[in-house]
Amino acid sequence: MNEYPLLLDASRALVGIMTCPPRQPVDPARPAIVLLNSGLVHRVGPNRLYVAVARRLAERGFVSVRFDFSQIGDSLPRPDSLPFQQSATAEVSEVMGTITERTGIHSFCLMGLCSGALISLATALADHRVVGTALLNPQGFFDSQEFFGHVATLSEGRIYAQNLLKLDSWRRLITGKTNYRRLGETLLYRMRGKRSEEIAAVVDKAHTELDAFFALDIQVLLLLCEHDRSIENFSEILGSSWHQQLGKNVQIVTLANANHTFSSPVHLRQAVEEIESWVKRCWPPGG
Amino acid sequence: MKDIQDRLANISPDKRELLEKMLKYKGILRLPEGSAEQGDAAGDSKIGCVLNQATEGQEDVEAPPPPSSLARETQTLDPFHFGGAARTLFGLLRRPQQARGVGVVLCYPHAHEYIRCHRSFRELGRLLAGYGYHVLSFDYYGTGDSVGVYEDGSLSGWCDDITAAIAALKERAQLQHIALVGMRLGATLALRVAAQRSDIDALVLWDPIVSGANLHAELASIRELQRVDATRQRVAAPSSDVLCYTITPAMWDALLEIDLLHLMPRTMPPSLVLKTGKDDALHQFAERARETWPTLDYNSIDDVQVWLREPYELVVPARTIISILRWIERRLP
Numbered sequence: 001m002n003e004y005p006l007l008l009d010a011s012r013a014l015v016g017i018m019t020c021p022p023r024q025p026v027d028p029a030r031p032a033i034v035l036l037n038s039g040l041v042h043r044v045g046p047n048r049l050y051v052a053v054a055r056r057l058a059e060r061g062f063v064s065v066r067f068d069f070s071q072i073g074d075s076l077p078r079p080d081s082l083p084f085q086q087s088a089t090a091e092v093s094e095v096m097g098t099i100t101e102r103t104g105i106h107s108f109c110l111m112g113l114c115s116g117a118l119i120s121l122a123t124a125l126a127d128h129r130v131v132g133t134a135l136l137n138p139q140g141f142f143d144s145q146e147f148f149g150h151v152a153t154l155s156e157g158r159i160y161a162q163n164l165l166k167l168d169s170w171r172r173l174i175t176g177k178t179n180y181r182r183l184g185e186t187l188l189y190r191m192r193g194k195r196s197e198e199i200a201a202v203v204d205k206a207h208t209e210l211d212a213f214f215a216l217d218i219q220v221l222l223l224l225c226e227h228d229r230s231i232e233n234f235s236e237i238l239g240s241s242w243h244q245q246l247g248k249n250v251q252i253v254t255l256a257n258a259n260h261t262f263s264s265p266v267h268l269r270q271a272v273e274e275i276e277s278w279v280k281r282c283w284p285p286g287g
Numbered sequence: 288m289k290d291i292q293d294r295l296a297n298i299s300p301d302k303r304e305l306l307e308k309m310l311k312y313k314g315i316l317r318l319p320e321g322s323a324e325q326g327d328a329a330g331d332s333k334i335g336c337v338l339n340q341a342t343e344g345q346e347d348v349e350a351p352p353p354p355s356s357l358a359r360e361t362q363t364l365d366p367f368h369f370g371g372a373a374r375t376l377f378g379l380l381r382r383p384q385q386a387r388g389v390g391v392v393l394c395y396p397h398a399h400e401y402i403r404c405h406r407s408f409r410e411l412g413r414l415l416a417g418y419g420y421h422v423l424s425f426d427y428y429g430t431g432d433s434v435g436v437y438e439d440g441s442l443s444g445w446c447d448d449i450t451a452a453i454a455a456l457k458e459r460a461q462l463q464h465i466a467l468v469g470m471r472l473g474a475t476l477a478l479r480v481a482a483q484r485s486d487i488d489a490l491v492l493w494d495p496i497v498s499g500a501n502l503h504a505e506l507a508s509i510r511e512l513q514r515v516d517a518t519r520q521r522v523a524a525p526s527s528d529v530l531c532y533t534i535t536p537a538m539w540d541a542l543l544e545i546d547l548l549h550l551m552p553r554t555m556p557p558s559l560v561l562k563t564g565k566d567d568a569l570h571q572f573a574e575r576a577r578e579t580w581p582t583l584d585y586n587s588i589d590d591v592q593v594w595l596r597e598p599y600e601l602v603v604p605a606r607t608i609i610s611i612l613r614w615i616e617r618r619l620p
Contacts, residue, residue: 005366005377005432015366015379017432040598042405044431047531051432074379074409074424076364263513263531 002058008067008095013076016043016067016095018102019054026063028104030283031131033057033064034095036088036112036119038136038261042073046113046261052272053111060280063103067095085122092123107131109219109279114139114260121213132219132282134275137230137260141237147202151236153189155229160186206237219282220250223274225258225267251278352414352612360384362416369425369455370433376448377432378425380459381416389488389619390421390462392452394473397445398437399509399530400594401430404470406601407593411468411608418612420466420619423456438533442476442541449480453487464488466615471594472496475545482552489618490558491611494592497568499545506534506542547572557582559614563590563607586610 002022008014035050043066054064068075109132110120117138124130163169234242253274258267363382370376412422427445429435466489469477474495481487506529560573573585590604
């Protein structure tokens with residue numbers, strides 16, 4: 001077994017698992033992968049995604065750590081009342097320090113789904129040890145419920161539009177199997193087409209943050225699912241042609257038919273394979 | 288504060304409920320008086336808040352624990368592996384500051400229910416450790432942080448894992464007295480294990496799976512529901528998994544064989560059966576079991592069926608957790 005259960009911080013409150021390459025020594029020139037909680041799901045990740053990623057990457061020679069932020073999963077709460085955004089980035093930094101002490105690795109690739117992606121992004125902006133990030137369906141910019149609802153409605157509108165060409169969708173519409181209220185709300189919202197002040201403010205702030213993030217000289221994977229609203233997040237914040245504006249260090253992968261948590265075995269496998277191939281390409285052995 | 292409540296009044300009830308939970312979690316809403324200790328962890332107060340609020344106005348529930356029992360100072364964490372090289376399992380031992388000399392093994396449900404119940408078991412573990420019990424939570428083979436893949440799991444193998452967890456807890460914490468607490472399939476497996484041993488001092492069966500046929504129907508209906516997307520507009524192709532967990536034919540067969548009503552063990556340790564919702568089969572089992580085992584207590588609690596809720600909903604079945612604590616305290620003081 002090449003996994004080691006650990007307490008990763010000085011106060012021995014953060015529970016994590018370090019996964020090491022099974023048949024080879026640790027290569028300190030390659031970054032360690034740090035997997036960050038997706039919302040309130042503990043360190044194994046939704047549908048055990050993080051366990052699968054960690055074990056696959058270990059086979060490819062990478063060290064990884066998955067851990068629980070304080071008060072999430074098995075970790076104990078903090079002795080202070082630091083807001084989550086601050087405590088989370090501080091804890092990632094501390095965990096990176098622990099990995100360095102144990103393995104000699106000084107560079108890191110942060111990986112996270114949903115809010116874990118946003119913490120990856122925030123930490124990359126603040127910590128020069130981060131050389132790569134894999135952002136999986138980032139959501140929840142600035143914790144704004146209004147913006148969250150806004151992109152949810154836009155995302156559902158996109159799905160309705162795609163379904164216009166599908167016979168089965170029309171059949172469901174005619175036979176009463178469609179959520180008429182939600183359909184009506186979505187259509188009305190699209191017709192109104194106005195952004196509230198709060199949404200405009202979130203877009204402004206997030207635009208500034210994303211501009212700064214994409215200007216960093218680090219490797220970035222955006223792994224997005226077709227049925228997830230993270231696509232609308234980016235198009236609302238950066239504009240409809242956002243994917244054409246990004247640098248060569250940014251790779252965008254969209255998984256067809258997949259949802260927010262990759263909750264089918266096929267999509268889960270695809271996600272692991274995409275992450276594996278991106279990591280291998282960015283940091284080849286001996287490179 | 289008033290501003291937040293005014294804003295909450297303007298949104299739909301379902302979204303409001305979710306938002307209120309999130310705000311409580313983030314500490315934006317006011318905590319109940321007395322739940323926050325000076326200088327304690329903010330998170331401790333929040334959980335104390337959840338436990339206290341969930342029990343307000345319930346006459347039949349026992350008194351909630353003081354928040355100090357949830358403070359991080361009451362326990363230390365000890366994560367470790369056990370079970371040997373071929374079947375390495377992850378365990379997390381919570382060591383109490385003032386130990387009673389009694390250990391509790393937590394037996395999780397399986398598949399998608401495992402992640403949904405993780406937080407509730409975490410809270411139960413913290414609370415029990417705050418009251419002086421050593422608490423071991425662990426992952427079955429093919430689940431969580433343990434080795435293997437879910438498809439290679441089996442009910443008999445997971446029973447062996449419970450046995451290994453009992454041995455690991457006894458050895459690591461140097462204990463003789465052990466209680467098992469299981470939920471759903473974890474409860475059914477804990478019952479099987481306890482029935483074959485004489486060294487289990489107490490057993491808590493939290494909504495055990497009584498009928499494999501009922502579970503089969505439940506999983507089949509989930510499989511149908513998962514084909515419909517968020518807009519209820521698209522129907523995906525049928526798949527063999529249940530919320531991403533592939534249930535093999537062998538596992539289906541093993542689940543179908545579960546029938547506690549007709550395969551009731553002859554001997555049992557002092558036990559508590561907890562039922563948190565409408566479940567006729569479980570009620571029937573508990574009534575029949577009470578006739579067979581005089582040391583069995585049966586408690587029907589109107590509480591959240593947490594295995595049906597997503598982790599982001601932040602639901603903790605506080606009344607059930609407190610009931611378990613109080614019952615274990617009485618049985619194993």
